[in-house]
Amino acid sequence: MKKKKNWNLIIGSLMTGCMILFMLLGLFYTPYDPEAMDASSKLAGISSAHLMGCDNFGRDILSRVLKGSGTTLFVAAGTVAIGTLVGIFIGALTGYYGGILDEVLMRIIDALFAFPSILLALVFISLIGPGKYNVIVALGIAFIPSFSRIVRSQFLYQKNMDYVSSAKLQGASAFRIMFVHILPNTLPVLSSSIMIGFNNAVLAEAGMSYLGIGVQPPDASLGRMLSEAQSYLVTAPGFALFPGLIIILMVLGFSLLAEGISHAGD
Amino acid sequence: MLEIKNLNIEFHDHLVPETVVHDLNLSVEQGEIVGLVGESGSGKSMTALAVAGLLRRHDMKKTGQILFEGQNLLECGRSELRKLQGSEISMIFQEPMTSLNPVRRIGWQVEEALKLHTELGKEERRARALEVLSQVELQDPERVYRAYPHELSGGMRQRVMIAAAIVCRPKLLIADEPTTALDVTIQAQIVRLLQKINRESRVAVLFISHDLSLVRQLCSRVAVMQNGYLVEAGNTEDIFRNPGEEYTRQLIAAIPKIERGGKEGNAT
Amino acid sequence: MKYAVQKIVSFVMTLCLVSFLVFAAFAVIPGDPALSKLGTDATPSQLAALREEMGLNRPLLVRFADWAVSFVQGDMGTSYSYDRPVSGMILDKLPITLTLAVMAFLLTIMIAVPLGIYAARHEGGKVDYLIYCINQVTMAVPPFFLGILMTFFFGLVLKWFTPGGYVSYQTDVPGFVRYLFFPALAIALPKAAMALKLLRSSVIHETRQDYARTAYSRGNNTNQVLYRHILKNALIPVVTFLGMALADMIAGSIIIEQVFSIPGLGRILMTSISGRDYPVVQAIIVWIAVLVLVVNLIVDLVYRIIDPRIRME
Numbered sequence: 001m002k003k004k005k006n007w008n009l010i011i012g013s014l015m016t017g018c019m020i021l022f023m024l025l026g027l028f029y030t031p032y033d034p035e036a037m038d039a040s041s042k043l044a045g046i047s048s049a050h051l052m053g054c055d056n057f058g059r060d061i062l063s064r065v066l067k068g069s070g071t072t073l074f075v076a077a078g079t080v081a082i083g084t085l086v087g088i089f090i091g092a093l094t095g096y097y098g099g100i101l102d103e104v105l106m107r108i109i110d111a112l113f114a115f116p117s118i119l120l121a122l123v124f125i126s127l128i129g130p131g132k133y134n135v136i137v138a139l140g141i142a143f144i145p146s147f148s149r150i151v152r153s154q155f156l157y158q159k160n161m162d163y164v165s166s167a168k169l170q171g172a173s174a175f176r177i178m179f180v181h182i183l184p185n186t187l188p189v190l191s192s193s194i195m196i197g198f199n200n201a202v203l204a205e206a207g208m209s210y211l212g213i214g215v216q217p218p219d220a221s222l223g224r225m226l227s228e229a230q231s232y233l234v235t236a237p238g239f240a241l242f243p244g245l246i247i248i249l250m251v252l253g254f255s256l257l258a259e260g261i262s263h264a265g266d
Numbered sequence: 267m268l269e270i271k272n273l274n275i276e277f278h279d280h281l282v283p284e285t286v287v288h289d290l291n292l293s294v295e296q297g298e299i300v301g302l303v304g305e306s307g308s309g310k311s312m313t314a315l316a317v318a319g320l321l322r323r324h325d326m327k328k329t330g331q332i333l334f335e336g337q338n339l340l341e342c343g344r345s346e347l348r349k350l351q352g353s354e355i356s357m358i359f360q361e362p363m364t365s366l367n368p369v370r371r372i373g374w375q376v377e378e379a380l381k382l383h384t385e386l387g388k389e390e391r392r393a394r395a396l397e398v399l400s401q402v403e404l405q406d407p408e409r410v411y412r413a414y415p416h417e418l419s420g421g422m423r424q425r426v427m428i429a430a431a432i433v434c435r436p437k438l439l440i441a442d443e444p445t446t447a448l449d450v451t452i453q454a455q456i457v458r459l460l461q462k463i464n465r466e467s468r469v470a471v472l473f474i475s476h477d478l479s480l481v482r483q484l485c486s487r488v489a490v491m492q493n494g495y496l497v498e499a500g501n502t503e504d505i506f507r508n509p510g511e512e513y514t515r516q517l518i519a520a521i522p523k524i525e526r527g528g529k530e531g532n533a534t
Numbered sequence: 535m536k537y538a539v540q541k542i543v544s545f546v547m548t549l550c551l552v553s554f555l556v557f558a559a560f561a562v563i564p565g566d567p568a569l570s571k572l573g574t575d576a577t578p579s580q581l582a583a584l585r586e587e588m589g590l591n592r593p594l595l596v597r598f599a600d601w602a603v604s605f606v607q608g609d610m611g612t613s614y615s616y617d618r619p620v621s622g623m624i625l626d627k628l629p630i631t632l633t634l635a636v637m638a639f640l641l642t643i644m645i646a647v648p649l650g651i652y653a654a655r656h657e658g659g660k661v662d663y664l665i666y667c668i669n670q671v672t673m674a675v676p677p678f679f680l681g682i683l684m685t686f687f688f689g690l691v692l693k694w695f696t697p698g699g700y701v702s703y704q705t706d707v708p709g710f711v712r713y714l715f716f717p718a719l720a721i722a723l724p725k726a727a728m729a730l731k732l733l734r735s736s737v738i739h740e741t742r743q744d745y746a747r748t749a750y751s752r753g754n755n756t757n758q759v760l761y762r763h764i765l766k767n768a769l770i771p772v773v774t775f776l777g778m779a780l781a782d783m784i785a786g787s788i789i790i791e792q793v794f795s796i797p798g799l800g801r802i803l804m805t806s807i808s809g810r811d812y813p814v815v816q817a818i819i820v821w822i823a824v825l826v827l828v829v830n831l832i833v834d835l836v837y838r839i840i841d842p843r844i845r846m847e
Contacts, residue, residue, distance in 0.1 A: 108555070111548045114826055116785030119819070126807040126815050127559060203676045207789050210678050211804055226679060230793070233686045240686070244679040252674035318751055344755075352752035364744040369766045369842060378762075379752045414842040430752070 009260025015253025019246075023073050026066030034063040034220050046238060053238045056228065061242055067220035069246055075136055075215065076201035080194055082140025083201075087147025088190075092178045094148070095155025106152070109145045117142040118204050122213070130213045139204055143197055150193050154186035161185075195258035199251045206247050222247050267470060268294040268317065268438055272330035275312050275494075279325040286312045288494045290330070294438065297468040299460075301485035301502065303475055303517065309494040310474050314442045316340075317472065318357040319347045334438070353383040356431035360443040362423035366415040372399075373411035376430045383434050398429040401466070402459060421452035428459065435467060442474045457484050479521050482506055490514050541834065545827055550602070552823045557598045560812045605820065611813035615806070620817045623802060628821065629703060630798035634787040635825075637711070637718035638725070639780050645726035646772075650733030655760070657738055665730070672727040677786055681720035681793035688716055698795045717794040721786045725779045732775050736768040743767075770841050777833030781826040 038058035046053050052061035090109070094102040112120065117139070124138035158164065159182065167181045208214030209223030217224070222243040229240035275287040287309040294300045304310045315321045317332055319339060332339040334355065339347060356379070359365045366375060376395040380386050386394065392411075399407035402425040415423060424444060431439055441460065445453035457480055464471050475481055481488055482502055489499040490513065498511045509515045576584075585591055592600075601611070610620040653662045689697040695716060701709035740746065741764060749759045788800030799818055806814035838844050 108551065111551045111555075114548070114781065114830055115552070115823065116782045116826070118782075119785040119788075119822060122788075122803070122807060123556065123559065123815070123819055126810070126812075199674075206676050207678055210676075211789060211792055213804070213807055223676075223678075226682060227792075230682055230685070233682070234690055237686060240679075240682050244676075244682065247676055247679065248671070248674045251676075252671060255674060256670060320747060320750055348753040348755060350753070351750070357748075357751045359744060359748065361744050365748045367745040367749070367763050367767070369770075369840060370763070371842075378749075378754075382753045382758075416843050427748070430748075 006260050006264055008256045009264055012253055012256030012258070012260045015249060016257050019069070019250050019253055020073075022066065022246075023070045026068075026070040030060075030063035030066050032060035032063045034059060034067045035218060036060075045236070052242045053236060055225070055236075055239055056232055061225075061239060064220045064225060065222065065242055065246055068222040068225060068243065069250065071132065071215055071219050071221050072202055072205055072223075072247070072250070075132060075139070075205045076198050078133075078136035079139040079143060079201040079205070080197050082136065083143030083147045083197060084190070084194055086140075086144045088151050088183070090144065090148040091151025091153075092155055092183070095152035096159055096174070096178050096182070098156075102152075105148075109148050113145040113149060115145075117146070117200070118207060121204060121208065125208065125213050130208075130216050132215045132219050135205060135208060135214050139201055139208075142204075143201070147193065147197065150189065151186060154189055155182060158182045158185050192258060192262055195254060195261075199254050199258075202247065202251055202254075267296045267335055268292075268472070269333040270313070270317070270331070271333065273313065273316065273332060274327075274329045275309070275316060275321070276327040276329075277325065278327065283327075286494050287316075290491075290496050292489050292496065292499065294470050294472055296437065297464070297470055298487065299464055299471040299473055299485045301473045301475065301481035301488040302491065303478055303481050303488060304491035305476055305517075307493075308491040310491050311442055313491075314357070314440050314472065314474050317438075318355060318440050319351050320357070349383070352379040352431075352436075353434040354436050355438045355440065356434070356436045357440040357442065358424070358427045358431050358444050360446050362420050362427055362444075362447060365427055366423055368415055370414075371411070372413050372415065372418070372426055376411075376426065376433055379430065379434045394433060395429075398433050399426070401432070401463070402426070402429045404429070420448055421455065424448065424452075424456055425459065428456075428463065432463060432467060432469060436469060438470045438472065439463075440472045440474070443476070444473075445475070445477070445480065453480065460484065478506075478517055490517065541831065545831055549823065549827055552827075553602065553605075553820045554598055556816055556819050556823070557601060558594060560816050561594055561597065605817070610817040613806075613811055613814050615809045615811045615814075620813050623814065624799060624818055624821065626704075627797065627799045627802060630796060631784065631787050631791070631800065632825070633703070633711070634714050634718055634721070634790070634796065634798065635780065635783045637714055638721035638783045638787070639776070641718055641722035642726040642729055642776070642779065642783075645722065646729035646733060650730040651737060651760070651765070653730065653734045654737035654741070655756075657734075662734075669727040669731055672723050673731075675724060677720050677724055678789045678793050680723060681717060681790050684716045684720055685793065700794070700796050713794075714796070717787075717790045717796060720793070721783050721790050725783065729772060729775055729779065733768060733772050736771050737764060740764045740768045766840055770837070773833060773836055773840065777829055780829045780833075784822055784825050784829075 036059060038054070040058065042054065042056060042058040052065060055061055055064065090105060094105050120142035121135075121138040124141055125134060128134045128137065155178070164177060164181060167177050172181065205214055205221075206223035206226070209221040210227045212224070212227065214223055215221035225243040226240055229236070229243070232239050270290055270292040273287055273290040274285060277284045277286060290309075290313060292300070292302070292313075302310045302313065312321065316328060317334075317339070321328065322344070328340055330340070334350065337346075337350075339350075366372075373392065373395055376398065377391045380391045380394060384391075396407045396411060399410055404410050404422060404425050410418065410422070410426065415426075418426065427444075428439075439460075444460070445456050448456065460471060460473070461484060463469060471484075473481065473485055485502050487500065488502045488505055490497050490505070490511070492513050498505060498509070498514050505514060506518060509518055604610075608621055610624070612618065613620055613623060616623065649665060653665045656662050685697045688694045695713060699713065701713050703710040737760075741759075746759055746764060749763045754762065787798065788803055790796075791798045791800035792804065799821070802814060803818045805811070806818070
C-alpha cells in the first residue's frame, strides 16, 4: 500500500527544530546587547547591521527577539510542568480513589474549568504581581484544572483494566499502581494534551506580557515588544511584525508536530 | 424481476485491483425469498450493496448487468436510481443499533421514504407509518412512533428498520445479515416476521446470511458464494439434501445439530 | 421540570463556589486591605478603626455572605483607587464586552459552519487542502497580534476604520457595531479555525456511519443525507466546543479591547489589576463568572435540543 508522506510531521519537526535552535542561540549569543539603547538607530529599518531593524529606543530587534523567545519557551515549559505535575497528582488521586475526595475536588475543578484559563491567570497575577516567575505560577495554576480532568478520566478508564487487578493481586501499593502501572499507560493521551498545553501557554504568556502584566523588563518578551511596537506601526512595521511572526512560527511548528505525531500513531 | 448477469465488482483503492465478485449470475422472482450464503469476505454483502445501488464509489469498477424489471441499475443515472431506492428496492442492514439515525424520532425515519417518493400529506404519512409499525408486530406503535432509537432494544430497532423499508411497498427487500447482531430468540422472531411480510405483501426478499439453518427455514432457493464466485445455486431443499459441491457440504456440516433446540447462544 | 430545578441549583451552587474562591483568594493573599487603603504611614489606631469599619475582623464566611448579599442587591463595594461605587464603574461597560464577545461568536459560526461543511464535502480536494493550510496558520496566530495586523492593514493602510476611534453605544449604535467589527473578527478567526476543523472531521466521521448508508438506501441524495441526517449529529461536538469558545471569547475580549482601545470591562480590569484595586477586580471576575455560567447553561439547553440521548439521563 502506498503510504502518504506525513508532511505535518516533517514540516512540524523542521519548524520546531529551527525555533529551538533559534532560542538556544539566544541563550548564548545575540548580535547586540538586547538592552543597549542607541539613539542614532531609533526605529531603524532592516539593514545588514540590524537584520530586523531597531525599536523605539534603538535596541536591536533581532537580539531582543532572540532573548524574548527564550523567555517565552522558559515560561511555557514551566507552566506546562506545573500544570502537568499537579494535574497528574490530583487527577490520579481523584480518578483512582473516587469517593468524597473526588466529589469535592472535581466540583471545584469543574467550576474552575468552566473559567477561561487566561482569566484565572489574571486573578493570580493581580494577587501576586507580575514578573517572569509569577507568570509561570499563575499560568501553571490556571492550567491545572484541564490537566486534572484529562488525567482523571484516563485513570477512571484504566483502573478497571486487568493489568491493574493483577498488580493489586501481587500486592503492589496504591502509589505504585498509580504511578508505575497506570501512569505510563496514560502517556499517549497525556502527551498530546501537553503539546496543546504548551501552545496555549505560549499564546497566554504573549497575551499577558502584551497586557503589561506578564514578563516585566528587563526580561525581553515577545508579547511586550508587540505592545511597544503598536504605536509605531506606520513608521516601523517590522518592529511588530518580527516578534509576531516568531510567535506564530513557534506555535505553528509545534501544532503541526503534534498533529504529525498523532497521525503517525494511527 | 431481478436478474444479475455476469456481475464483476473490482476495487481499485489499493495498488493491485482486487476483484470481490466474479462473474455472478443470480435471479429473484416476484414474491420469492432467495438466500445468498457464504462466509465473510465471500462477496455476498458486496453483491447486496451493488443491487441496492449503494456501491457508487469512484475507486471501484462494476461490469455486467443488474436488471431490475428490465432496467439496468448499473447504467441508469443517479436520480433514476434514487427513484427506485426506498420505493421499489429497499434494504435492511446487519447492525440495527447503528443503522438508525440517533437524533431523529422513529416516526420521522419510518416516514422518510414516503416523504421522498410519494405525494402523501402529513396525516396520511403518519397513518401509513403507524400501519407498518403494527405490521412488524411492534407493541404500542404510537409510543414507538414518538420514540428515539436509543429507547428501543436491538430487536425492536430491526423491526423499525423493516417497517421503514416496506413503508413504500417495495418489490424487493434486500436483507443483509439482518439477524447476525441479535440474540438467537430474537433472530427467530425476525425470520418469522420476514416470512410473514413476504406472504402478506408479496415482496421478494434477497436474504444474505452466513447462517445456513436460517436460510433453510426461510428461503425457497439458495445461492452459495465463496471467494467472490458463485459455487452453487438451486432449490434449497435439493441443495441441503444433495449438495453438489464440497464447499457447500462443509458449510452444511458446520451447522450445529442442536441449533433448532435453541439451547445455545443465549449467553449474549 | 425536575431537570430545570436541578440545573438552577447547580448553577447557583457553582456560582457561589466560584465567587467564594475569588472572595477568599482576595481576602487571604493580598495582605491587609485597610493598610493598602490608608497607606503605610497610617497609625495603628487608624488601621484598627478602619478594619472595624470594613468588617475585616469577622470570620471569612460571614464576610463572604455579607458581600454576596450586597452584590446581589447591586452594591459591589467601593473602588480603592477612585473611591466610587464599583457597580457604577462596570455596569455600563458590561454591554461593550458582551457585544464584542457575541459578535465574535456570531462571526465564528458564520465562518466555520459553511466552510466546515464545504471542506467536508470536498474532502481531499484542493480547496479542502487550502482551507486546512490557512486553518493551521490561523490557529497559531495570537488574537492580539491578529488585531495589530488588522489595525495596520485595515485601519492604517486601507483606512476602513480609525484605530482608536471607538464610538460609544450610548450615542451611535451602528457606529459602535461597525467599530467592533474588526476586533470581533480578530477574536473570532482563531476560534473559527478550530470550529471549522472540528466540524469538518465531525461531518466526515458521521458520513461514514451506518445511518448515513440507511439514508442513502431510502433514496436521499447527498444533500438530503447531509442536511436531513448528518448535520444534526455532526453539530453535537461542535456545540460543546462553541460553548467553551464563547467563554474564552469573553476573556479574549479583555486583550482585544487593549489592542483597539475599547473602553470595556477589560480596560478597567487591567487598570485595577495594576492598581491592586481588589473590589473592582473581584466584581469583574464574578461578573465574568456569571456570564460564563449562563453560557454553559445555554449550551446545555442547546445540547438537549439536538441530542435526544442526553434528555433521558
